[in-house]
Amino acid sequence: DVKVTQSSRYLVKRTGEKVFLECVQDMDHENMFWYRQDPGLGLRLIYFSYDVKMKEKGDIPEGYSVSREKKERFSLILESASTNQTSMYLCASSAPWVTGRSMNTEAFFGQGTRLTVV
Amino acid sequence: KNEVEQSPQNLTAQEGEFITINCSYSVGISALHWLQQHPGGGIVSLFMLSSGKKKHGRLIATINIQEKHSSLHITASHPRDSAVYICAVKTVNGGSQGNLIFGKGTKLSVKP
Numbered sequence: 001d002v003k004v005t006q007s008s009r010y011l012v013k014r015t016g017e018k019v020f021l022e023c024v025q026d027m028d029h030e031n032m033f034w035y036r037q038d039p040g041l042g043l044r045l046i047y048f049s050y051d052v053k054m055k056e057k058g059d060i061p062e063g064y065s066v067s068r069e070k071k072e073r074f075s076l077i078l079e080s081a082s083t084n085q086t087s088m089y090l091c092a093s094s095a096p097w098v099t100g101r102s103m104n105t106e107a108f109f110g111q112g113t114r115l116t117v118v
Numbered sequence: 119k120n121e122v123e124q125s126p127q128n129l130t131a132q133e134g135e136f137i138t139i140n141c142s143y144s145v146g147i148s149a150l151h152w153l154q155q156h157p158g159g160g161i162v163s164l165f166m167l168s169s170g171k172k173k174h175g176r177l178i179a180t181i182n183i184q185e186k187h188s189s190l191h192i193t194a195s196h197p198r199d200s201a202v203y204i205c206a207v208k209t210v211n212g213g214s215q216g217n218l219i220f221g222k223g224t225k226l227s228v229k230p
Contacts, residue, residue: 009158009159037159040222041222042204042220042221042222042223043204043206043220088159090159090161092161106151106163106166107151107163107206107218108163109153109160109161109162109163110160111158111159111160112158112159112160112161113159114159
């Protein structure tokens with residue numbers, strides 16, 4: 001039962017291309033996140049969204065933008081791909097920090113998109 | 119200094135061995151996650167805990183809030199347990215609502 005789906009497992013793009021990474025979740029979660037994972041650096045937050053059309057910069061937003069037009073979909077955009085954006089990209093979603101039922105919620109991750117920029 | 123430290127970074131074990139992976143953190147937290155990432159990238163949440171101990175099959179996770187330390191144990195390890203295990207904490211005063219701070223992961227290889 002797939003809960004968080006990323007549109008591609010592997011992508012190869014050319015330097016300067018505009019790249020869209022799509023993420024869809026079926027759990028009606030308010031929070032969605034985009035991370036990148038690099039050897040020796042672990043997971044780093046790029047952007048997150050806590051509601052439709054709402055977004056906040058994470059730790060490494062430079063070179064990226066995001067779009068959240070619908071609750072279930074969170075898109076990561078590389079405006080002009082560069083070789084240093086070659087990485088594994090992971091999307092995640094979770095219920096809000098305070099739900100009225102629980103203060104702490106579990107995060108669900110997608111399968112990841114391995115992007116290579118040549 | 120990283121706010122979440124895992125040890126060891128790499129671990130090789132023989133099938134059947136008891137395995138322990140450790141996680142120490144330096145911030146106030148409301149919950150700690152143990153995640154498993156298989157080759158190919160997909161991440162699965164194993165446990166979320168804020169106190170005590172949880173058990174699921176051969177996996178056991180413990181947390182000591184006072185000592186800011188958590189351990190993940192695998193009993194009777196099997197080659198299919200080979201993966202990267204990641205500790206992540208949810209901070210009480212996180213600047214990013216609902217964000218997690220991740221350790222760098224422990225790569226486990228279980229040999230038959």
